[in-house]
Amino acid sequence: MDNFLKTFTFFWKKFGISSEDSKEKALKKQTLTIISFLICIAGIIWGLMYFFMGVKLNKEFYLTAIFPFAYSFLVGVSLIFFYFQKNFNFFLRIELLLILLLPFLAQLSLGGFASSGVVIIWALLCPMGALMFKGIKEFRFWFIVYISLIAILIYFDTDAVSNASSRDLIISEGIKLLFFGMNIIAVSTIALSTTLYFLNEQRNEKEKNVELLELSRKNELQINIQKKEIVDSITYAKNIQDSILPDLSLVDNYFDDYFVLFKPKDIVSGDFYWLYKKEDILYFAVSDCTGHGVPGAMVSVVCSNALNLSILDNANSKPSEILNKTRELIIRRFSRPELEIKDGMDISLCALNLKTKEIQWAGANNPLWVIRSGTSKVEAIQADQQPIGVYVTNDPFNNHHLQLNKGDSVYLFSDGFTDQFGGEKGKKYKSANFKRFLLSIADKDMDTQHNLLSEEFNRWKGDLEQIDDVCIMGVRI
DSSP, rough: OOHHHHHHHHHHHHHHHTOOOOOHHHHHHHHHHHHHHHHHHHHHHHHHHHHHHHHHHHHTHHHHHHHHHHHHHHHHHHHHHHHHOOOOHHHHHHHHHHHHHHHHHHHHHHHHHHTTTTTGGGGGGHHHHHHHOOOOHHHHHHHHHHHHHOOOOOHHHHHHHSSSSSSHHSSSSHHHHHHHHHHHHHHHHHHHHHHHHHHHHHHHHHHHHHHHHHHHHHHHHHHHHHHHHHHHHHHHHHHHHHSSOOOHHHHHHOOSSEEEEESSSSSSSEEEEEEEEEEEEEEEEEEESSSSSHHHHHHHHHHHHHHHHHSTTTOOSHHHHHHHHHHHHHHEEEEEETOOOOOEEEEEEEEEETTHHHHEEEBOOOOOEEEOTTSSSSSEEEOBBEESSOOSHHHHHHHHEEETTOOOOEEEEOOOOTTTTEOOOOOOOHHHHHHHHHHHHOOOOOHHHHHHHHHHHHEEETTTTTOOOOEEEEOOO
């Protein structure tokens, strides 16, 4: 019996409910299904009683038995339709119409309020259902119809008072009282029990929501605490990363006009700029390590350290030699048999002779751009198309020589600026636009160029998310 009840409860709680229904709508469907099922059972019981009264008392009761049987049949059909179609509004209006009309017709067939045991009381479930399931507007309509039908029954019942039918004489006071009590008790039981169920489910749902809200608040508090701890840790990591980056005030000793535009995507960055002076040679670079955020920052520490170790080796003075050695150190550092780590960096590395203004340069994927004084074109020195790290080939990096003159400008950069999505169509900025913009501001001093580049980046990005770290270094000889 328990298993049957569990199966039945599970079945009607899913009856006519779709995955798209809200919890409130699902509860309304469940409640309406219960009401329809209970009235359907009551219709069968009432129909059988009228039928047997037709056998025992008067054949005219057969006509009255048709109405509850018809109600049960039509409700059964509508339940099947509702189960497959899941159309709540159509099902509700069919149920409201049936529960309103059939008691009315049954009472008409029995002759009046007294002889029918006030069977019209069943129709009261119609406006009650409209109020419960659809609201006050729907309730008003069905209540007016209900009152109108009551008025019609009173009119016809009044006609029967002075000219009672033979059926009124056949029906005893005991039977009238029996049906009156059954109608009142059945309607009251269905109305109160379904209302109680509906309110109880709403209360349970409210309690669940309160519990979920409280749990959500606790989780949110815990998440905020954890988030603060993570942010504090990352902020501390940023301080460590900042301490590794060169002090830009030292650059003032070598350049009168320069800028570094540094925009990490997150608190810490996978991009970094690098500076080292060795005798009369000033080395400076912009590097773009694999990833961004915390992973990128961790790789940047390894790569920055590898650069420092490479340049300390007196055998390495050319940028190409430094990159070859750096690649060797990084591959060795990340070579773990149990791990497949292919992290590394792209880099643009310059070695400027402060006396002769001759520059040597080597690059891994990232180019060097030069704008000569008094010209309006970009001289692009292409990098070797391989990273500093594990790659399909490990060809030696090429070394390039350029003679610079006073007023010439050089630019080193990662791909964060050119790869940023934005503009009216949400497209990448791209190298061509970057080149045009640099040419348009090339006559400005480097501080102004820094500000204009920052404004251009923010303008292009708009409300979109920054997708990568940005690092640009500009130096005027």
